[in-house]
Amino acid sequence: MTHDPQPPHAPQVPLSKCAFDDPGTRAAWRRARRRVVGRFIGCLIFSLALLVLLSLHATETKKGGPAGLGVALLLGLVVPCVLYVYIGSLLRLRRIRRVLRSYPWEFRAAARKHPHVSESYGVAAQVKMGNGDDDWTPAMLLRNPLRWNHWDTAMESGAWFAGDPAFGGVIALPGGSGLMTFERRSRMSIDEFHEIERDAERMGRARSARIGKR
The missing domain is CATH 1.10.287 (Helix Hairpins)
Structure with a gap:
C-alpha cells in the first residue's frame, strides 16, 4: 500500500503504532x-x-x-x-x-462519495489508496456516530484512514476529528478472502479490530 504525501499545511499523521x-x-x-x-x-x-x-x-x-x-x-x-x-x-x-487500537493513521489523498451508489442508512463512499485513477476502495458504507448520513466535503481534499482497504475501518478529517465508520456493503468473494487469509499478520490485525470478516 502506497502512502500519499501530505500537504505541508495539513496536520501531520501521528507516528504512533495505533491511532488511539x-x-x-x-x-x-x-x-x-x-x-x-x-x-x-x-x-x-x-x-x-x-x-x-x-x-x-x-x-x-x-x-x-x-x-x-x-x-x-x-x-x-x-x-x-x-x-x-x-x-x-x-x-x-x-x-x-x-x-x-489496532491500526495506525495513514494519510489518504482523498475520500469521495461514490458517484453511482446510494445508501439509505449512511453514505456510500470510497477512499483513494494509491496514486492511480482507479486506486479507490470498493464502495463502502460510511457512517458518522452523531449524524449517520453526514458527509464532510473537506475529505475530498484529504483524509486520515485507519484499517484495511479490503475490510474497511475508520476515516476522519486530518487531525483526527469527524470520526466515521467505513464498512463493507457486501460480502467479498471467497477467493479474495482466502488470499488475505494467507497473510497471517494482516488477518490477525483485522480480526483484532473485528473487521476481518468476509
Missing part, C-alpha cells in the same frame, strides 16, 4: 461519545417524563382522550426508535475505538 494513542484522536472520540451519551440520557429523562404524564392522564387515555393517546403514541413508537438510534451510535463508537 494520538491525544487528538482520543479527545475527538471522547467528545463524540460525550455528545451521544448526553443525548441518550436526555432521551431517557424525556421518556420518564412521558411516563409520568401518561400516568396523570391514565383515565383520559382509557376513554380515548387526545392528550393521553398522544403521550402513549410518543412513548410507544417514537421514543423506542430514538433510543435505538443512540444505542447504535454508542456501538459504532465502540467499533471505531477497536479499529483505532
Whole structure:
C-alpha cells in the first residue's frame, strides 16, 4: 500500500503504532461519545417524563382522550426508535475505538462519495489508496456516530484512514476529528478472502479490530 504525501499545511499523521494513542484522536472520540451519551440520557429523562404524564392522564387515555393517546403514541413508537438510534451510535463508537487500537493513521489523498451508489442508512463512499485513477476502495458504507448520513466535503481534499482497504475501518478529517465508520456493503468473494487469509499478520490485525470478516 502506497502512502500519499501530505500537504505541508495539513496536520501531520501521528507516528504512533495505533491511532488511539494520538491525544487528538482520543479527545475527538471522547467528545463524540460525550455528545451521544448526553443525548441518550436526555432521551431517557424525556421518556420518564412521558411516563409520568401518561400516568396523570391514565383515565383520559382509557376513554380515548387526545392528550393521553398522544403521550402513549410518543412513548410507544417514537421514543423506542430514538433510543435505538443512540444505542447504535454508542456501538459504532465502540467499533471505531477497536479499529483505532489496532491500526495506525495513514494519510489518504482523498475520500469521495461514490458517484453511482446510494445508501439509505449512511453514505456510500470510497477512499483513494494509491496514486492511480482507479486506486479507490470498493464502495463502502460510511457512517458518522452523531449524524449517520453526514458527509464532510473537506475529505475530498484529504483524509486520515485507519484499517484495511479490503475490510474497511475508520476515516476522519486530518487531525483526527469527524470520526466515521467505513464498512463493507457486501460480502467479498471467497477467493479474495482466502488470499488475505494467507497473510497471517494482516488477518490477525483485522480480526483484532473485528473487521476481518468476509
